[in-house]
Amino acid sequence: MQxxxxxxxxxxxxxxxxxxxxxxxxxxxxxxxxxxxxxxCGGELDxxxxxxxxGIIQMGTAPGxxxxxxxxxxxxxxxxxxxxxxxxxxxxxxxxxxxxxxxFWYGNExxxxxxxxxxxxQRFTVTMTRCEDGTKPTVLPEGGFxxxxxxxxxSKFCPNCGTLRPESW
Numbered sequence: 232m233q234x235x236x237x238x239x240x241x242x243x244x245x246x247x248x249x250x251x252x253x254x255x256x257x258x259x260x261x262x263x264x265x266x267x268x269x270x271x272c273g274g275e276l277d278x279x280x281x282x283x284x285x286g287i288i289q290m291g292t293a294p295g296x297x298x299x300x301x302x303x304x305x306x307x308x309x310x311x312x313x314x315x316x317x318x319x320x321x322x323x324x325x326x327x328x329x330x331x332x333x334x335f336w337y338g339n340e341x342x343x344x345x346x347x348x349x350x351x352x353q354r355f356t357v358t359m360t361r362c363e364d365g366t367k368p369t370v371l372p373e374g375g376f377x378x379x380x381x382x383x384x385x386s387k388f389c390p391n392c393g394t395l396r397p398e399s400w
Contacts, residue, residue: 239263241282241313249342249359256357258342262394271346271357273327274322281316310338
């Protein structure tokens with residue numbers, strides 16, 4: 232029996248490329264896969280994430296919480312709809328930790344990333360919006376497509392993130 236991930240709809244909703252206004256921060260979230268490639272000022276992270284609806288977090292079900300009263304410690308951000316669980320992970324460059332992720336959340340059509348710079352402890356927030364240009368696969372001259380996630384494919388869907396090929400083909 233196959234099990235459908237109840238958060239699949241959120242992975243699809245968040246899937247695509249997101250960038251900060253200055254272009255220093257880029258997040259590529261796989262459509263329907265829960266994968267993320269995140270980069271900021273030379274630091275990178277490539278892994279999977281879990282997503283949680285923050286409006287319905289119950290005690291003990293939020294990420295990183297053991298249960299009981301610990302679930303009450305999570306402080307929801309204004310406008311927050313979804314929490315992407317990457318807290319405590321770091322953006323690295325050449326094996327050196329540059330930034331620690333404090334919180335990564337979606338709300339008001341934006342991704343918000345709260346980081347702490349490891350070398351000086353400065354904490355700040357980066358806001359990203361979805362990139363409309365480049366969110367569809369491009370047709371390659373030699374045939375096939377290049378997906379926004381970087382995968383080359385010739386099938387109807389990208390095997391990596393599930394993006395549908397362009398209608399014109």
